Amino acid sequence: MTIRLHCFGESGHSYKAALALSMQGVDWTPEFIDFFNGETRSDAYRRDVNAMGEAPVLVDGDTHLTQSAVIQAYLSDRTGRFGGASLEEAREILRWQFWDNHKLSSQAGMLRFLMNFLPEEKRPTAVIDFTANRLRSAYAVLDAHLDGRDWIVGDALTNADLTCCGYLYYPEPFGFVRADWPHIDAWLARLSEQPGWAHPYDLMPRAFPPNAPTKEAT
Amino acid sequence: MTIRLHCFGESGHSYKAALALSMQGVDWTPEFIDFFNGETRSDAYRRDVNAMGEAPVLVDGDTHLTQSAVIQAYLSDRTGRFGGASLEEAREILRWQFWDNHKLSSQAGMLRFLMNFLPEEKRPTAVIDFTANRLRSAYAVLDAHLDGRDWIVGDALTNADLTCCGYLYYPEPFGFVRADWPHIDAWLARLSEQPGWAHPYDLMPRAFPPNAPTKEAT
Numbered sequence: 001m002t003i004r005l006h007c008f009g010e011s012g013h014s015y016k017a018a019l020a021l022s023m024q025g026v027d028w029t030p031e032f033i034d035f036f037n038g039e040t041r042s043d044a045y046r047r048d049v050n051a052m053g054e055a056p057v058l059v060d061g062d063t064h065l066t067q068s069a070v071i072q073a074y075l076s077d078r079t080g081r082f083g084g085a086s087l088e089e090a091r092e093i094l095r096w097q098f099w100d101n102h103k104l105s106s107q108a109g110m111l112r113f114l115m116n117f118l119p120e121e122k123r124p125t126a127v128i129d130f131t132a133n134r135l136r137s138a139y140a141v142l143d144a145h146l147d148g149r150d151w152i153v154g155d156a157l158t159n160a161d162l163t164c165c166g167y168l169y170y171p172e173p174f175g176f177v178r179a180d181w182p183h184i185d186a187w188l189a190r191l192s193e194q195p196g197w198a199h200p201y202d203l204m205p206r207a208f209p210p211n212a213p214t215k216e217a218t
Numbered sequence: 219m220t221i222r223l224h225c226f227g228e229s230g231h232s233y234k235a236a237l238a239l240s241m242q243g244v245d246w247t248p249e250f251i252d253f254f255n256g257e258t259r260s261d262a263y264r265r266d267v268n269a270m271g272e273a274p275v276l277v278d279g280d281t282h283l284t285q286s287a288v289i290q291a292y293l294s295d296r297t298g299r300f301g302g303a304s305l306e307e308a309r310e311i312l313r314w315q316f317w318d319n320h321k322l323s324s325q326a327g328m329l330r331f332l333m334n335f336l337p338e339e340k341r342p343t344a345v346i347d348f349t350a351n352r353l354r355s356a357y358a359v360l361d362a363h364l365d366g367r368d369w370i371v372g373d374a375l376t377n378a379d380l381t382c383c384g385y386l387y388y389p390e391p392f393g394f395v396r397a398d399w400p401h402i403d404a405w406l407a408r409l410s411e412q413p414g415w416a417h418p419y420d421l422m423p424r425a426f427p428p429n430a431p432t433k434e435a436t
């Protein structure tokens with residue numbers, strides 16, 4: 001049975017799962033979430049898809065998984081790939097995934113939303129400045145870690161890489177400029193040259209602007 | 219050898235690890251972090267303790283672990299406790315830990331810091347209001363989930379509970395009022411009655427106010 005992933009193109013958290021599916025060579029299909037028209041906030045979505053009201057959600061037969069890192073671990077359990085070469089590496093991957101969820105993707109996703117997907121007059125300037133400043137600390141941690149390393153954990157591509165890159169290929173401005181962070185920049189280039197890599201907007205249907213005809217509707 | 223945990227009382231992320239150690243009945247000792255005098259931002263801390271500049275850090279002989287969920291998993295691997303009764307439960311625990319790191323503890327920790335540990339004239343009102351509002355959505359998700367359940371995952375106490383409670387026992391105001399969330403309130407009471415439970419300020423030395431003599435110095 002084909003795996004389905006509830007997702008939408010603008011969601012970097014969805015991208016982490018979609019990229020893992022693509023690079024694992026798994027047969028999968030995106031299930032479009034009409035995010036900007038409020039689908040994840042609807043009672044039906046919370047009841048039938050995810051009570052947390054979030055994307056992505058992976059459906060594989062009776063298995064129903066949410067949180068991109070859990071989805072990545074599920075795929076690695078099936079294929080033996082990207083999960084690290086030892087128990088120590090597996091713990092280190094988890095460490096970077098938690099760091100990403102707390103300090104990197106969570107804040108980058110929110111900031112990008114506020115700066116690009118809210119009407120200009122509704123953008124909260126103080127929150128934007130505050131979050132952009134905190135994100136610079138996160139970029140500095142990742143950039144320093146990647147100095148002299150090809151991949152975040154060990155000597156090979158792992159789910160740590162497929163997690164931390166979640167928002168970093170998007171074109172919309174949110175204060176992240178690749179040239180400012182040379183080690184992150186080189187790592188993103190390296191990752192994009194691996195088999196199965198694809199840009200988020202090539203992997204998943206886009207949901208913005210709202211009320212526009214979607215890929216499925218056209 | 220006694221396990222050491224680099225931590226300080228005000229850190230709910232540290233509390234998640236300290237509480238797991240306490241409830242697992244492990245022999246451990248806190249290693250005080252002088253957070254409010256900038257210890258985690260120092261070059262020495264980033265070089266010798268944690269390059270991410272965060273607390274907690276567990277040291278067990280040569281094993282050096284950061285991120286509270288990784289520490290909790292390490293302890294569960296040793297004792298077989300709190301890690302869930304099946305692979306499905308283990309995934310569900312991880313799911314709630316990631317949700318907590320993204321939507322609950324990360325925001326609660328930041329908001330509590332801004333509202334209590336910054337000088338009044340430096341408190342960013344717009345960021346405080348914005349974050350408090352987002353947190354209400356998180357409390358609502360957890361409260362709804364705990365309706366009719368004793369514990370977050372399965373029929374027993376797990377690391378999901380020891381994670382999501384991270385900031386919820388603290389007395390400082392950050393917009394969380396237990397009486398507003400009856401299912402969270404009952405669950406916090408239930409958890410606090412379990413063997414080995416202790417309040418964060420009874421498990422770890424406090425670091426606030428800065429420049430005060432610490433437990434170690436007195």
